[in-house]
Amino acid sequence: MALHDDEVARYQREGFLKVPQVLTPEEVAEGLEEATAMLRRQDTLQWPSEAGVVMDWVASPELESRILRRLVLHPVITAMAERLAGRPLRLFKSELLRKAQVGSAATPLHADEGALPINGAPVTLTAWVALVDVPEQRGCMTFWPGTCQLVLPEDAEALDTHPEVAFRPRVTVPLRAGDCTFHDARTLHAAHANTTEVTRISLATVYMDAEATFDPERFLYSGEGMTDPLSLHLKSLGAGQPLASEHFPKLR
Numbered sequence: 299m300a301l302h303d304d305e306v307a308r309y310q311r312e313g314f315l316k317v318p319q320v321l322t323p324e325e326v327a328e329g330l331e332e333a334t335a336m337l338r339r340q341d342t343l344q345w346p347s348e349a350g351v352v353m354d355w356v357a358s359p360e361l362e363s364r365i366l367r368r369l370v371l372h373p374v375i376t377a378m379a380e381r382l383a384g385r386p387l388r389l390f391k392s393e394l395l396r397k398a399q400v401g402s403a404a405t406p407l408h409a410d411e412g413a414l415p416i417n418g419a420p421v422t423l424t425a426w427v428a429l430v431d432v433p434e435q436r437g438c439m440t441f442w443p444g445t446c447q448l449v450l451p452e453d454a455e456a457l458d459t460h461p462e463v464a465f466r467p468r469v470t471v472p473l474r475a476g477d478c479t480f481h482d483a484r485t486l487h488a489a490h491a492n493t494t495e496v497t498r499i500s501l502a503t504v505y506m507d508a509e510a511t512f513d514p515e516r517f518l519y520s521g522e523g524m525t526d527p528l529s530l531h532l533k534s535l536g537a538g539q540p541l542a543s544e545h546f547p548k549l550r
């Protein structure tokens with residue numbers, strides 16, 4: 299399964315792309331079973347908001363699970379990521395996301411770039427893979443096409459008050475289990491709350507330019523007591539150091 303040139307051109311213009319059925323039904327079933335067990339068993343990190351918990355997640359699930367590692371470094375998904383980026387990439391991080399049924403909060407409008415401690419990286423992108431069906435009412439994502447080309451303030455919480463964003467068209471992208479969206483780290487996106495009886499489970503993996511280096515200024519986690527393996531490793535790095543250790547394997 300490969301991307302067409304017009305899909306790559308659309309991604310470069312709009313900053314996001316939906317690709318149906320990047321996973322087979324068997325991969326979805328196996329991944330969902332593993333993900334469900336992991337989310338039940340492990341402590342999770344949380345994104346709180348005034349309206350409630352946006353979602354919670356297991357950081358770097360690929361370190362604990364051979365099955366999820368296969369999805370994080372899935373040959374079809376990583377080949378598409380490199381095609382969209384137009385350059386060699388490394389894994390930066392992966393998160394196993396859960397948006398709880400009834401009672402979760404919407405994911406606020408934001409772009410990822412300001413929260414990623416990566417510089418020297420012309421390209422950073424996320425593959426967001428649905429492990430259950432994600433219609434609008436289960437919290438599918440909405441993207442603001444072309445915002446990857448805008449220079450916007452870093453304050454994500456304030457972005458929706460900016461008219462240049464408020465009056466731009468947006469695209470809401472429901473996904474079937476096994477579908478994937480790719481989005482550029484500068485593309486504005488958000489997601490609805492999950493108002494269904496089914497938990498939204500997905501795997502979001504961030505890939506970065508193979509030459510990327512560490513930018514501690516953007517390391518939001520530092521000093522916040524984060525103890526997951528990736529955060530501990532990042533805390534050991536100096537400014538400008540290449541993100542090239544075994545934590546960040548090249549995709550090929």
Ligand SMILES: O=C(O)CCC(=O)C(=O)O
Pocket residue numbers: 353395405410424426437487488489502
């Ligand atoms: O899953 C969500 O609701 C938001 C995910 C997100 O912001 C991301 O993957 O960059």
